[in-house]
Amino acid sequence: MLLGIVKRESFYDICTMQHSINNHVKKHISATENDLVLFNNVLNEVTIAKGAYLLQPGHHVTEEFFVVKGCLKAYYMDNRGNKHIIQFAVENWWVGDFDAFYNEGTSSIYIEAVEDSQLLSIESSKLNKVFEKAPIFERYFRILVTEAFISQRKRILSAQEKNTQERYVEFCTSYSNIENRVANYDIANYLGVSPENLSRVRQKLKIS
């Protein structure tokens, strides 16, 4: 039921999808053709429709996901019922509940498709086998999580120091071209500002 609208079939052919992930890998590490084949062989194709959930709280997390095409948002609901957007994921981003994936636990967040999306997934147990057979992928994921850590820290510092306009411009740089794919109130939520405040800033930037 939970993942009833997630289909294990693609609207892209497998070659296009492998091309996408392999390009991303090659941008970060020097992998051999054998390493790439090994990695490609453990990836699964996942199609998810706009509005459907890839993850919901309580769901046992065994996979993380690479976005080939589409857009998703990751958020959690606090105990007062308020939504907090943690991350958007567009083409070439990894998304998942990394805490639950790493600690083999249950999800505490929602991941919802903002657009029809095409993903590749990898299971934790299979990833560990890849690490054993092709340790170069330890480097790939070390680099990715280091970049994510740095980006998350920058977001914390920006929230403390920068004004709405500076933060919105920073957001548009990090998430290239996403400003037209995601609702204004979701971007405002992510930035921790009011939708009205963000609308004013966007209007001002359009004019200038």
Add this chain to the structure above:
Amino acid sequence: MLLGIVKRESFYDICTMQHSINNHVKKHISATENDLVLFNNVLNEVTIAKGAYLLQPGHHVTEEFFVVKGCLKAYYMDNRGNKHIIQFAVENWWVGDFDAFYNEGTSSIYIEAVEDSQLLSIESSKLNKVFEKAPIFERYFRILVTEAFISQRKRILSAQEKNTQERYVEFCTSYSNIENRVANYDIANYLGVSPENLSRVRQKLKIS
């Protein structure tokens, strides 16, 4: 001048220091004796006195640091002159300006010793050589940065959802026994609450 009171000599003997880092490594990965020797050979000993700075803004960052003994705080000053504590580091924690270290840039933060401290440092260029010769250390740092990323995300979510008492108890769990080593106003700054509010919570917890 900047690092004038940082001495490249230790108040611990090198065996004690190596024992400390090797124990930490072995808790995370299965390293061989050869791997450990290779790693130990690129580490430098650093002693820093209470109140001295390990890093200041503008300092070119080539190293990150493992705390063998002592306590430090990492913070940045915003453009209104307000201090924001990012991290405390006690025994068995790595500390540094990870953004600048990873991107070979200059520091944007201060790292100040809260106590006389004994550290081990590693240079970026030497770490890359370790990765080439002993790829198992890719895993060590991948695991550490993954844990740091998860912990940072939890801190963001806690700030949005939990009350001062819950956050303080969480802090005491993450930073075991640090509550008596760091000033009340620094912990309050880290948690993003007022020192008065934190004092009330600490008093209440002492009584209960």
